[in-house]
Amino acid sequence: MKPSYIKAFEKGVLVKRIERAKRWLEKCSLCPRMCKVDRTKGEKGLCLIGAEAVVASYGPHFGEELPLVGRNGSGTIFFSGCNLMCSFCQNYDISHYSSGFKVSPVQLAEIMIELQKNGCHNINFVTPSHVIPQILEGLFYAIEKGLNIPLVYNSSGYDRVSSLKLLDGIVDIYMPDFKFWNKESSERWCKAPDYPDRVREALKEMYRQVGDLVIKNGIALKGLLVRHLVMPNCLDETRDILRFIASEISPHTYVNIMDQYRPCGEAYTDSLIDRRITQKEFLTALSYAKEIGLTRLDERRSYFVWSL
Numbered sequence: 297m298k299p300s301y302i303k304a305f306e307k308g309v310l311v312k313r314i315e316r317a318k319r320w321l322e323k324c325s326l327c328p329r330m331c332k333v334d335r336t337k338g339e340k341g342l343c344l345i346g347a348e349a350v351v352a353s354y355g356p357h358f359g360e361e362l363p364l365v366g367r368n369g370s371g372t373i374f375f376s377g378c379n380l381m382c383s384f385c386q387n388y389d390i391s392h393y394s395s396g397f398k399v400s401p402v403q404l405a406e407i408m409i410e411l412q413k414n415g416c417h418n419i420n421f422v423t424p425s426h427v428i429p430q431i432l433e434g435l436f437y438a439i440e441k442g443l444n445i446p447l448v449y450n451s452s453g454y455d456r457v458s459s460l461k462l463l464d465g466i467v468d469i470y471m472p473d474f475k476f477w478n479k480e481s482s483e484r485w486c487k488a489p490d491y492p493d494r495v496r497e498a499l500k501e502m503y504r505q506v507g508d509l510v511i512k513n514g515i516a517l518k519g520l521l522v523r524h525l526v527m528p529n530c531l532d533e534t535r536d537i538l539r540f541i542a543s544e545i546s547p548h549t550y551v552n553i554m555d556q557y558r559p560c561g562e563a564y565t566d567s568l569i570d571r572r573i574t575q576k577e578f579l580t581a582l583s584y585a586k587e588i589g590l591t592r593l594d595e596r597r598s599y600f601v602w603s604l
């Protein structure tokens with residue numbers, strides 16, 4: 297299956313999207329934070345990134361979901377800065393302090409090509425919501441240099457539908473998180489009470505664009521894959537999130553229910569989330585998925601399942 301961005305490039309759609317996306321940086325409204333700063337002049341909003349994307353690291357990654365990793369790994373590019381800024385972030389230095397190196401569109405393209413040459417099965421943009429224009433511009437040069445593997449948009453789910461429309465026919469695989477169901481939780485941990493509404497809208501738009509995950513010979517080619525990190529003391533939210541995915545997106549959604557929460561960043565100061573989850577919490581989350589009818593769960597065996 298040819299990645300969809302090749303057609304968008306050939307038909308001139310990609311160039312138009314780049315122009316439109318870059319204009320949005322002048323009064324930045326790329327994400328629901330709507331900071332309205334002029335990033336083209338180096339001003340920075342909540343995500344801490346100006347005109348140029350900043351890359352924290354890149355390389356073949358083997359810790360992602362099985363259909364992304366295959367034999368040779370997922371070609372991850374970790375962007376610095378973030379538009380959600382969770383207080384418990386496991387990559388706190390990257391997201392909250394934007395550590396990394398600035399990249400021009402051509403340099404970003406060279407990174408993509410290097411990952412492809414290393415045999416990676418896809419280009420996996422990690423935390424991309426605040427650098428969509430920079431990604432699109434880098435993609436243009438990467439296609440000219442021969443890029444032809446699927447693109448993965450790996451976000452927190454805190455995306456605007458209008459920004460996602462810039463990626464329609466360009467991104468092959470969407471991999472959003474769905475973190476919180478309640479606005480009280482997203483206010484408490486991200487200062488984003490609108491997160492639940494935005495992520496519900498975003499998932500619907502992502503699914504409209506790419507549908508259920510298509511896997512061939514064990515490798516994901518196109519579609520939606522949703523991640524949910526089980527948090528301590530939040531199982532009610534887990535159940536509501538899984539129910540939403542099954543009933544309002546698709547019961548065939550590929551879902552990764554993750555057990556690796558550990559307190560990081562400011563989480564040690566919050567008594568609700570200052571511990572890892574228990575085995576009982578994780579197994580309850582899995583049982584909810586089963587009851588609700590979600591059957592395409594990521595097959596990597598959790599520590600909690602192994603230790604039964």
Ligand code: SF4
Binds near residue numbers: 327331343379426
């Ligand atoms: S992308 Fe950054 S600057 Fe733009 S609205 Fe979002 S947080 Fe603000």
